[in-house]
Amino acid sequence: MIYAVAIYGSPRRGGNSDLLLDSFVKGLEKANAKVDRIYASEANVAPCDSKRECESSGLCCIKDDMQKIYKQFLEADLIVLSTPIYFYAMTAQAKTVIDRCQSVWSQKYLLKKETRLNKAKEKWGFLLCTAGAKGGQKLFDGAILTMKFFLDAYGAVYKGEIGVRGVDKKGEIADKFPEAIQQAYEKGIELVEGMENL
Numbered sequence: 001m002i003y004a005v006a007i008y009g010s011p012r013r014g015g016n017s018d019l020l021l022d023s024f025v026k027g028l029e030k031a032n033a034k035v036d037r038i039y040a041s042e043a044n045v046a047p048c049d050s051k052r053e054c055e056s057s058g059l060c061c062i063k064d065d066m067q068k069i070y071k072q073f074l075e076a077d078l079i080v081l082s083t084p085i086y087f088y089a090m091t092a093q094a095k096t097v098i099d100r101c102q103s104v105w106s107q108k109y110l111l112k113k114e115t116r117l118n119k120a121k122e123k124w125g126f127l128l129c130t131a132g133a134k135g136g137q138k139l140f141d142g143a144i145l146t147m148k149f150f151l152d153a154y155g156a157v158y159k160g161e162i163g164v165r166g167v168d169k170k171g172e173i174a175d176k177f178p179e180a181i182q183q184a185y186e187k188g189i190e191l192v193e194g195m196e197n198l
């Protein structure tokens, strides 16, 4: 069974990026994946304080909800993150979780340890973004780059993103872009099936 971890990056419950991820998760579950949901804004996760202990131990010295989340990330076959765009980047809540993965980066690049510990043949990641602006060529670039480097720490392959522009009011994506919600659902199914067929 494929194991997926879904990170909700928005502090607005039931907002546009939540709806997109809910639909993606429905697709994952339709394809019989086991899914754990993490609500970044509700998790007790402190920002990295740059103590740098992880550089020699590979372990984070801050003891909070990340201790459970590290295990989930390490074991996940698929990691999906949803986030609204805030000033051309992902939210602080999502970034806080990602910054704490510096300890995993240290394991991989400083201590030369294997960090891809999931059971499937590969480990994959996917990104879902929503933004108010209709234009902006580079609107999603900041979030994409952060996601790619986050996944790299876990030896995961970036499988792409769905970025939806022009949604600002809470939940308006459902009426304005039902096709994006459907696309997220189908992508969830596609990734589970693709991973099973590796």
Ligand SMILES: Cc1cc2nc3c(=O)[nH]c(=O)nc-3n(C[C@H](O)[C@H](O)[C@H](O)COP(=O)(O)O)c2cc1C
Pocket (backbone or CB within 6 Å): 010, 011, 012, 014, 015, 016, 017, 018, 083, 084, 085, 086, 087, 088, 089, 130, 131, 132, 133, 134, 139, 167, 168, 169, 170, 171
């Ligand atoms: C603090 C803040 C910063 C934002 N910055 C941007 C931005 O740089 N570009 C943009 O297109 N939309 C921006 N927005 C709008 C959100 O990206 C948009 O409303 C999004 O759909 C919200 O998703 P949510 O409902 O999942 O929270 C910003 C919103 C907030 C609250």
